[in-house]
Amino acid sequence: MKWEEFARPSVAVDVAVLTVVPESQPWLGLLVYRRAGDAHPGRWDIPGGFVQAGERLADTVLRVLREKSDVRGLAPTQLHVFDDPKRDERGWVIAVAHMDAVPHQRLQAAMTRRDDVRIVRVQDSDGRVRVQLPGRFRRLPWDHDEIVTMAVERLRERYARHPDPDGLTSSSDEGMTTTTHAPTVPTWDGGPVLGDSQVHALVAGAETGPAFTLTELRRVHEAVAGRPLQRDTFRRMVEPHLHRTAFTSEGRVGRPGVLYVRDDR
Amino acid sequence: MKWEEFARPSVAVDVAVLTVVPESQPWLGLLVYRRAGDAHPGRWDIPGGFVQAGERLADTVLRVLREKSDVRGLAPTQLHVFDDPKRDERGWVIAVAHMDAVPHQRLQAAMTRRDDVRIVRVQDSDGRVRVQLPGRFRRLPWDHDEIVTMAVERLRERYARHPDPDGLTSSSDEGMTTTTHAPTVPTWDGGPVLGDSQVHALVAGAETGPAFTLTELRRVHEAVAGRPLQRDTFRRMVEPHLHRTAFTSEGRVGRPGVLYVRDDR
DNA sequence: CGAATAGTGTCTCTTAGACAATATATA
DNA sequence: TATATATTGTCTAAGAGACACTATTCG
Incomplete structure (x- = not known):
């Protein structure tokens, strides 16, 4: 045959x-x-x-x-x-x-x-x-x-x-309003001064994906995991894999969170 | 269509x-x-x-x-x-x-x-x-x-x-001669006294698979892993998942190892 | 100021890894 | 006894989890 x-x-x-x-x-x-x-x-x-x-x-x-x-x-x-x-x-x-x-x-x-x-x-x-x-x-x-x-x-x-390997974090949506706030002085010493276009790229995610706070990222991971995750443990897990920006979230009560962008590629 | x-x-x-x-x-x-x-x-x-x-x-x-x-x-x-x-x-x-x-x-x-x-x-x-x-x-x-x-x-x-989940450990082969030695006194207190048939079943593996020492098991895992494994760490990993028998290996130099059988089902 | 949220220090518990001391067999 | 192997105790380092204290914003 x-x-x-x-x-x-x-x-x-x-x-x-x-x-x-x-x-x-x-x-x-x-x-x-x-x-x-x-x-x-x-x-x-x-x-x-x-x-x-x-x-x-x-x-x-x-x-x-x-x-x-x-x-x-x-x-x-x-x-x-x-x-x-x-x-x-x-x-x-x-x-x-x-x-x-x-x-x-x-x-x-x-x-x-x-x-x-x-x-x-x-x-x-x-x-x-x-x-x-x-x-x-x-x-x-x-x-x-x-x-x-x-x-x-x-x-x-x-x-x-890994932190959000599939990019399911999406800001700019109902309930998750994340506007941004530029610092008067960059947090790190001798950091580069960003021009307006670079700021926009970072914030709007044109280059690196949308910026997000660790709380937003954690809520996405909690949705995937189907259970609440520890705040501090989660931070220590994911922070080494992210890029911290010089910007913070804005528009809600409480201390604003630092915005991060993904650090892959 | x-x-x-x-x-x-x-x-x-x-x-x-x-x-x-x-x-x-x-x-x-x-x-x-x-x-x-x-x-x-x-x-x-x-x-x-x-x-x-x-x-x-x-x-x-x-x-x-x-x-x-x-x-x-x-x-x-x-x-x-x-x-x-x-x-x-x-x-x-x-x-x-x-x-x-x-x-x-x-x-x-x-x-x-x-x-x-x-x-x-x-x-x-x-x-x-x-x-x-x-x-x-x-x-x-x-x-x-x-x-x-x-x-x-x-x-x-x-x-x-898991310890040898696929039962690739095989004693009774060239280079891995494992004869057995029954103790005069069982190791545990009040343990059941085994009859001859039970002893044979344990040792020959008729019921529970072949008996083996932790060293033999570790060598199998090392073959799978492709690298040497730590003796003591390995023991602590697998021992909770095994049944310790009252018998020991025999026929080689050095202290004889305790024989174990698998503890699944 | 009080409430709410973010960030971080620290303690404990567990575990892997490493090392060494002890135990028990053969030659 | 010397040697080889097995077993176990302990120390250290890293990490997860839990808790709490500090920081920063809004109302």
Whole structure:
């Protein structure tokens, strides 16, 4: 038997798009859309679809995200291959589960354009990851709850090691108003005097991503972790990996926090 | 376009079978076989093959291991999906890489029966995992070196957390002669007196796996880790997860070590 | 000033790592 | 007894967690 003659399964991808919704108490969100057409019509589900000839799986994920939810994803990560021949009643389908962490800002446009796309809350109840779907169903179809669980676990591992590796911190949003305040004297000795354009770049994040206080960053990490984190311990964890700016937040009660920018690349 | 009409890739599995070869200085080994037939004939490679209709991927892995190397594997674990449409010059093939940790004892029969199956040494040189193949080739065909690297990393993560989770410790082999010595008085107070059959079960491993000293266990972990481990630190790591028997090793110079058995289930 | 938030010093507990002292076998 | 190996005690350094004290802003 030559290798071309082997039976071939259909190969599909499913993707759990996770984000942090920037409210005053940020929360972990999952992108879902309302199914139409073939199977489970009307039910909320995570996007998925079949690989096309010559396509890479990550590209399939990005295409499926555009088609089903009008969302431009970023960098899908493989999670697991679901290979039970009977998992899909429509035939022999092997599904490669993916996750993609996408800043809320990139999802908002699609959310306002379309009514069949939502971001739902992901919560832990007695040790399990649960999704708060609209409507009467409490679970995603097929084994898709399992994919979400894997995606959340993967994201938590990533965030336990590095400060906001996926850039889910977004200032300039309801509840998280962070205006800035330039110091009369720079904090460090002999530091460079920034020109206006540089200040803008730092503050607006044109070069280095948005600036944020450690409290804002911690709230994002708390949303991902699903539990409160220690203030001082968190600071000592992440501060070595960040760039401290000469600016502070403004506009709220209490002592203003120093603004940081990410220190990757 | 209906879903059945999508183009379908061939789906294959590849498997890196890792083992610890029990010599006086145990070492980490990889199962390879000599390719025949279609592509890269004569080159040493890790086993792989195509999924058959209705088959689960893990079963494909076990079947392929039997067919190509006469080896009965155990519990394959998924590592990664290699999906570059041009990775195989023969056509569109998606490969799901697996690893399987198998005790050396289970591999020996196949090794003596067949000349085209070998266990080769896996070593770290300047931060990279390297395989010492027989013959003139220094690398595995296609992207299979990458699979071995992933497999070794995965195994190291597992072994960093638990004592010999895959049961690669095998006593009763050249260089690791571990006979036993029953104590005149049990070490613990009020401990149960073991009958002969129980003693045999403990020592021969009929129930709980083979008994071993902490030094033997540490040498296995050192083979996996690819570096020496601290004696006392290692003991404190693993001892809480083991069952101490009332027996000690025998037959070598120096103080005999206490025999332990695994404490899972 | 009081309330609220940010920043930091310090204490404890745990653990890895290192070293050494003690224990028990063989030759 | 000399040697080799196993076992265990202890010291140190690093890090997580907890707590509290100080700092800086707004109202």
